[in-house]
Amino acid sequence: MHQSTPLQLFLAEVGQIARFAGKFLLQWFKPRYEFAEFIRQCFIIGYQSLPLVGLTGFIMGLVLTLQLRPSMVDYGVESQLPAIVGIAIVREIGPVITALIFAGKIGSRIGAELGSMKVTEQIDAMEVSGTNPFKYLVVTRVLAAICMLPVLAILSDAISLYGAYLGVNIKGSTSFRLFWMLVVDNLAFNDVLPAFIKTFFFGFAVGVIGCYKGYNSKKGTEGVGQSANSAVVISSVVIFIIDLLAVQITDFLGFN
Amino acid sequence: MQQESVMTIAHLYKSFGNNHVLIDFNLNLFKGENVVVLGRSGSGKSVLIKCIIGLLKPDKGDIVVFNESIGKMGEVELDKVRARVGFLFQSNALYDSMTVRQNLEFPLRRHWLAVTQDAVNKMVMEALEDVGLAHTIEMMPVELSGGMRKRIALARTLILKPDIILYDEPTTGLDSITGNEIISLMIDIQKKYNTSALIISHDMNCVRRASDRVVVLYEGTCYAAGTYADLLLNEDPKVKQFFEQAIK
Numbered sequence: 292m293h294q295s296t297p298l299q300l301f302l303a304e305v306g307q308i309a310r311f312a313g314k315f316l317l318q319w320f321k322p323r324y325e326f327a328e329f330i331r332q333c334f335i336i337g338y339q340s341l342p343l344v345g346l347t348g349f350i351m352g353l354v355l356t357l358q359l360r361p362s363m364v365d366y367g368v369e370s371q372l373p374a375i376v377g378i379a380i381v382r383e384i385g386p387v388i389t390a391l392i393f394a395g396k397i398g399s400r401i402g403a404e405l406g407s408m409k410v411t412e413q414i415d416a417m418e419v420s421g422t423n424p425f426k427y428l429v430v431t432r433v434l435a436a437i438c439m440l441p442v443l444a445i446l447s448d449a450i451s452l453y454g455a456y457l458g459v460n461i462k463g464s465t466s467f468r469l470f471w472m473l474v475v476d477n478l479a480f481n482d483v484l485p486a487f488i489k490t491f492f493f494g495f496a497v498g499v500i501g502c503y504k505g506y507n508s509k510k511g512t513e514g515v516g517q518s519a520n521s522a523v524v525i526s527s528v529v530i531f532i533i534d535l536l537a538v539q540i541t542d543f544l545g546f547n
Numbered sequence: 548m549q550q551e552s553v554m555t556i557a558h559l560y561k562s563f564g565n566n567h568v569l570i571d572f573n574l575n576l577f578k579g580e581n582v583v584v585l586g587r588s589g590s591g592k593s594v595l596i597k598c599i600i601g602l603l604k605p606d607k608g609d610i611v612v613f614n615e616s617i618g619k620m621g622e623v624e625l626d627k628v629r630a631r632v633g634f635l636f637q638s639n640a641l642y643d644s645m646t647v648r649q650n651l652e653f654p655l656r657r658h659w660l661a662v663t664q665d666a667v668n669k670m671v672m673e674a675l676e677d678v679g680l681a682h683t684i685e686m687m688p689v690e691l692s693g694g695m696r697k698r699i700a701l702a703r704t705l706i707l708k709p710d711i712i713l714y715d716e717p718t719t720g721l722d723s724i725t726g727n728e729i730i731s732l733m734i735d736i737q738k739k740y741n742t743s744a745l746i747i748s749h750d751m752n753c754v755r756r757a758s759d760r761v762v763v764l765y766e767g768t769c770y771a772a773g774t775y776a777d778l779l780l781n782e783d784p785k786v787k788q789f790f791e792q793a794i795k
Contacts (some may be wrong), residue, residue, distance in 0.1 A: 317795075404644075407643070408643075411638050411639075411640060412636045412637070413640050415602050416641075420629075421658045423622075423656050513655040
């Protein structure tokens with residue numbers, strides 16, 4: 292019997308995910324609209340992720356500042372610390388770290404939840420109950436992920452900058468007003484917009500991959516664990532790939 | 548008097564790759580009748596029931612429910628039929644994230660969009676009282692025992708007042724006492740609502756008590772059919788293997 296090579300399996304998986312994403316794009320604007328479920332998912336995916344995203348963002352800002360400070364002092368540009376940290380957080384670290392945390396928390400949750408629903412026939416039961424399970428389960432979750440990740444990234448950026456402000460003041464003394472002025476004065480539209488736009492794509496990737504892995508879960512409870520795990524791993528890799536592409540595109544469009 | 552047929556399965560074929568699960572399967576279900584499809588594990592019983600409800604698409608053949616062919620239906624027509632055909636899943640398939648009330652409300656709201664909250668509450672309570680579990684209304688599925696979950700799943704199936712109920716291994720995973728209670732409940736429901744039922748099972752106690760007619764599914768075909776008493780006397784070794792244990 293013909294056995295597929297790892298490359299063939301990988302390409303087949305990529306193709307399946309692309310088809311799944313295509314099905315989402317075709318289905319999301321067609322009625323019936325599952326508005327109540329979408330709002331519920333926004334609450335779960337967005338609001339309930341805020342404490343974790345906020346905490347990691349705060350630590351990230353604080354640590355980044357403390358790590359950068361010695362080098363900045365060596366070069367005699369300590370006063371530019373808020374500007375450098377601000378650019379690093381808003382352009383790159385904030386969106387990417389938030390997306391990775393989001394992939395870990397939400398990607399695994401969606402993968403495990405849908406996987407468990409699949410193996411216990413809950414998805415079939417939904418279909419029998421006159422519900423399109425793809426719209427009810429997948430479209431709502433992916434849309435919620437697309438909408439909530441940018442919001443979380445903005446909040447995470449703000450909390451990170453506050454962490455950075457505290458980091459600056461551990462070994463120095465800068466007023467919040469001055470810190471904020473240095474951050475904002477050195478941030479341009481070109482820094483904020485591409486970073487903001489790519490978070491929509493990160494959300495889309497986490498939502499689609501989490502749903503795909505859960506929706507196609509096999510092998511009983513073992514499969515549920517695998518779905519959750521692979522949803523996080525694949526989402527994380529895809530986040531970096533999107534980030535790489537985003538840099539190239541923004542470069543090409545002259546945003547850098 | 549000629550009986551009214553509510554479901555006809557004609558020349559049904561279904562394969563998964565080289566595994567031919569159903570081969571020219573034929574069956575008639577009449578109004579108010581309980582038919583048990585008896586077969587060994589992996590013989591295609593669940594595939595059959597999933598083809599009937601439209602969860603699987605047959606390769607060939609026709610399934611006619613209430614004089615309409617399932618295969619020719621679009622999504623909207625299929626949903627209308629599904630509102631009249633209840634399905635009790637082997638694993639119960641209760642929604643983990645919903646309370647018992649929400650589990651029962653779900654199919655109601657999906658199929659009958661204009662129904663009022665008062666009517667919903669009344670129907671939920673009625674369905675729960677039918678299975679004797681009205682007190683569990685605000686509980687989560689995880690808080691219920693296996694038997695209770697089966698009863699709640701049955702209540703969810705009943706809530707739309709279906710004309711046909713499809714039972715997929717209703718007593719699997721239950722102890723004999725709870726299994727007997729579920730079978731009694733199935734019989735009571737048939738009497739109360741005059742439903743027709745297609746019961747997939749390999750539990751001979753269920754076959755004996757719940758069936759008006761038994762169909763033996765063997766190697767994808769309808770191998771033998773008759774009442775339980777008829778098949779008990781059948782000398783064919785393939786039929787006999789199912790009933791030997793019951794005789795003992």
